[in-house]
Amino acid sequence: MNVLLTFGHDLNRGDPTCLGLNQWNPIAEPVSILKLNHNRRGTNNRYVLPEFLSAFTGSDQSFASIKRWLRICSTDHPECCMNSRHFKPTRLLDLGTRDADEIRLVAGSTTGHAPYAALSYCWGTVPQLKLTSKNHSELERGIPFESLSRVAQDATTVCRAMSVRYLWIDAICIMQGSDGDFHQEAARMEGVYSSALFTICAGASADTTQPFLSHRDPLWWTECRLVDEKGESLGYMCANYCDRDNDVPGKFNLDSRGWCFQELFLSPRSIYFGPKGVHWICREGTVCDRYPGFERLGGVKNHWSLDRDSPKQLYKRVVSLGHDISEPETNLELCTVWKDIRADYSLKQLSYQSDKLLALAGVASILQRRFNVRASFGLWLEVLHQELLWIVQPTTSGNKGTRRLDIAPSWSWANLDNCEIGSLVGYDPDTGHRLLDFILATIISLPPVDGFAIPLQESGYKHNISIRLVGRITACVQRKSELCPKDYPSRPTQQSCNYYADTVLEVKDLYCFLVKRVLRVVVDSASGENPNRGQIEDKCLVLTSISGSDHRFRRVGVYYERSSWYRYDGGAPSFHPYMFHGEQEEQEIEII
Template identity: 30%
Template sequence: MKKDLSARLMKKGLSPRLCLDCTQLLSSDRSVPISELHTPAKDCALCKLLHHVVLRYHSEGQKRIDIFRNGSALKIAEGGPRILRLFADLGPSINSRNDIKTEPPFLQAIDCSPTGSAPYFQLLREWLRECDQNHICGKRKPYWPTRVIFVGGPGTKTLKLRKQPYGPEQKNRLDYIALSHCWGTLTDEEKEQFCTTKDNYPLRSEGFSFNDLPKTFQDAVEVTQQLGKEYLWIDSICIIQKDSKDWEDEAGLMEDIFASAYCTIAASRATSCKDGFLEGNPRSQYVQIQDIKGRRVDVCDFDNDVDEGPLNKRAWVLQERVLSRRTIHISAEQTYWECGEGVRCDNFTRLECPPGKQYFVIDPDFPKRLTASGYDRTVEFVQFFFEKYSRCGLSYESDRSTAISGLVKRIEGALKTEARYGVFSCFLNRLLLWKRSDEKKTAPIVYPGGKEPPSWSWMAYYGGIDFVSTLRFRVPNSEGLRFDTDKEAIISKIRQFKNCRLEQQEKEHAIFADQERVGSLWFDMAADIESKSINCVVVAMDDDAKEDPQKTYYILAVRGNQKKNGYERLGVGKVKALYVSMESDIGKLV
């Protein structure tokens, strides 16, 4: 992110108010053992913050943890995970001309207003006002969800579930706020109380009590009221539960629901709808350093608070975050504002994003920035996002293809391409080259009604995936790989291996020709497969060895499936071209 701290800034000297160990840590590349920090004799806010964060990485029996500075990042040992990041305000001095400090730079712990207080809500309103007046993020297309909750003004305790609150012209001038949250584990009784069903829908339309809601929903109502808005969208209340038709209809509208919301409240600290996110929050944990020119340097933990927080481990939430034009992340440590202009913290620090993954994520008109960045960056982001998504949790694994459908639809339209089961036709070859990310074999997900994705799609299986990483490869046009008119199938040339055998070696299978290793295969599922029954589909090849028989082919391992009248995917691999037959048959991957 922009405003990363330069080494030059930190080496200009820190005052005695920063303890000696922290001074050495920030002013050089030496590591400092955590045991030397946060001793009772020290009154150093940075020591305390470091100690608090490092506890997440401490394992029982571990005697020593070293903290190491690498540029603007504080890490656990050289090459270890980043635990904190330093940000500098490189603009004008925070001191007025009439109040120039002559004393040395200093360190201070900033004590912000706690969440839920009047000054806290005033800050949220100011963030929105600034964005409404000066950014493009506030412009939304006219849209109104099927249902919204009428919450009224501050203090209103009777809520109503409304369908179309006013006429078409009037509703387009109204705003609603969307909640992004973790459901958590609920009993059947709690589901009946908290969720909308066919049975309680009429009563909720007439009016229901604020006190009937779980704490996270109550907090969302309060934030909505304090922001001066009267309407709130919460999935489990605005979508009729245990109604497959309503759920299917509404799931297809997620793109519009979050993209058209005035803003999204992300309950980043809550692991369930019963936790709440306003009360009980500690005051923001960060430290501010001032250099000799009066410029601020802030130490905060956005990555862990938001990106690695419990909420963003949920699959549905990744889509909600990208599609939202602006989001208020209320984490356990701090509150963050995220819009197309960057990220603001409740310590008044502003973090701007240079072109990169985060820059694309906060695009209020996603994926406009992404598609403007070119082919390579677009496909790299798509691969990154699918990898991250595949590792996220779902209450129902059969939602794997649905929980990202709004985002896929948005990218599909922007690229003017066709998408099927997490694969875009314009990136067909690259997105077929996925493999399981862990050492355990995966298993197929059972979808209701027999609606399983085809075997070539990563959406058909449990677990995380990684795409085969290759900086330079060429798509062989001669292979004719393309979507079939049958939505489930891909047309391809089916080839055979030449005199090869397989030998399992830990996570992968080695391909041998005589005694020479000529390639590798990664099977998707555990199976006792004879090498003679395996065929292959050439998906890509080395870009710099067009006529060399030793060049590498990137392949899918496939096997005939008579029931499906085609070939099913078994895994992915690479092999020297010399050991793949030139002869081929046209077949269907199903």
């Protein structure tokens, strides 16, 4: 089948007037011809269009592909089948066994071993059907299909086409309102999503009024070439939306939402329904209806979901960790993968900042159970020295986050919004040096354990929950973007110093508190270890004093310094750090 379309170039817009082309250059002729080829071709061509690719993402052909992917994944992907917990959500929607059956809200415990699907979607601000204490009995008696939101209707259609009888939708399966059970159920999100047969991701829907089963423009998924009036090809092809487009998983509005991060992280299988096609993303592969074969093409090669720091790959890194964090290697791996989880999650948007930790509770519960660790305001207490050294990642625009001290203490990253949270974990050199010694500040008292599965209180008062430490502290000043000792303004050239401010606000009465000092010896690949030369690293909290107190502080940033040391005639290492250049006495401080 050949389809001919005629079109021209709009010089006022400077972009394609026809969707589907990677580039469009001005052409001398006023009209050219785009030829769409829908012909059966050899399977050795990586860019071959599948013989049956429907323009509707909710077609029988689409569901046939999804069923095939599910069958392959359930049979050949052990990492996608590793959840052995017989978990059932508190409530599920019973969709019946026929399209005509009425939908009912049922207790999850009554569904036996039958599988269920979960839904991941954007709520938006529009009204939708919700479970409340007032309509609970009514929803148990029956829910008319027409009363569901358009997103919920499409999710029901998907489940029925896949012969999955039960569906979990948070708005209807969690009781909403002040007398509801949202906070209790939010603590169960790990079980809900990790135990679902698959999660339906409404990528094409900005809110619940927009259906995600859609009719796509054929120019986005059909091979095409541009020919001139003589029939000679100009060599243009249709863009391949699977891995080269901006309207794919990882770039949907859904992927920018904080709650959806852990839904993708926890789900063994996620089915994205976008405006241009269907993607299958599981823990062992990614395919779409443009690249439909796990085995023939190996799935989509250059896709966000295969990146080391994508949610499903982060999950695989977590479950591959050892169990003993007293081992230095496991300890470092835990801190590193948590740093990457937090960095990705911190860029997501939340309607309520009080959900900052709650929306990550399902992810955190895996770490808590695996390592038997405790948390306070988003920091793991068993590795608190490293956890205190989180940083706000610099941006090219210089923008910093906004701070809410009524949400969390200053030492917690949870009080910041609209910024990427990084860490000094990973700044340690992994080649060319061997650890010689390290010094840590002494932790005198820990903050209370609160975990993740509770909302942060938006109470309007500043938190006084504190951490008490003993260590070296020195006064400092900020000069432009640099931090300098108050009594030692000129910096030697051999030092590498970085100041990571939490916000853009200029702060006076600054102090640097030494959390960790690390000494390393140089190891040369040719001559081996050099005992007379090494490197010293200082990792510090930057604090501001609280008025009326000489030992109470709030955090405003992190300072990192790296310099060299030398040993002469077999003596002690000689080094000249910039910030802590003297012999400051240790002091007890309190950070709130």
